[in-house]
């Protein structure tokens with residue numbers, strides 16, 4: 001586990017404006033970094049052009065700035081870091097830990113999408129590259145909020161795609177390479193990504209990279225119990241009026257609303273939040289969207 005000073009990050013994919021769920025991860029990771037006296041970075045995860053929305057990265061950064069969540073270093077863009085991902089894949093290929101794979105989704109349907117060996121019906125012009133996951137790859141880690149999490153990566157996930165057949169770097173590879181390259185000690189993000197963590201740990205081991213600490217924040221649910229990102233409440237946050245949203249997020253993160261009462265300016269509110277934040281009050285389970293949305 002890391003012994004160096006705390007470095008956290010927020011790493012949005014530019015697929016649309018920031019909504020309450022993404023702001024919970026942004027504010028939560030910022031608060032934990034500030035509480036630890038550490039640094040907080042922002043990385044735009046733009047490795048998936050087919051899913052990218054034009055202008056979304058700029059809008060996300062403008063929203064973070066409007067909320068006063070300023071990164072301590074220059075924002076990094078994954079689209080400018082391809083050489084790092086290429087070098088990592090070449091190391092894995094040279095060591096026999098990664099392999100080219102021609103299997104399509106349809107080929108793998110019989111295995112419930114879990115790749116254990118190649119069953120490709122035909123060769124593709126540009127194969128994917130996968131990480132070879134050995135049999136009995138049981139990975140366990142202690143999440144800072146959710147506790148012990150375990151997964152049999154070979155059975156539940158299979159050989160992990162690192163470079164997709166459409167030529168895009170997979171999120172799993174880019175995030176592992178970048179967290180290590182940026183010296184991230186603490187990954188704080190939404191609980192929808194906890195399932196990805198064991199395969200990221202396997203990849204760190206294969207590349208000889210340090211394993212950061214992980215803390216997965218609860219997901220926001222709407223009043224009907226559906227994931228917030230699928231409901232009307234997933235509307236973008238209002239960068240023109242950050243205080244009500246910050247107060248809402250503060251309470252959603254289990255913090256005492258009274259701490260932020262009577263504060264009328266953004267810098268004062270963030271300063272109070274940073275000093276009054278109590279990690280032990282964070283909620284573990286998913287959060288129903290009450291109090292009423294801002």
Ligand code: GLU
Pocket residue numbers: 010011012013045175188189190193
């Ligand atoms: N880019 C991912 C997302 O927006 C988050 C990645 C991460 O925090 O590890 O869902």
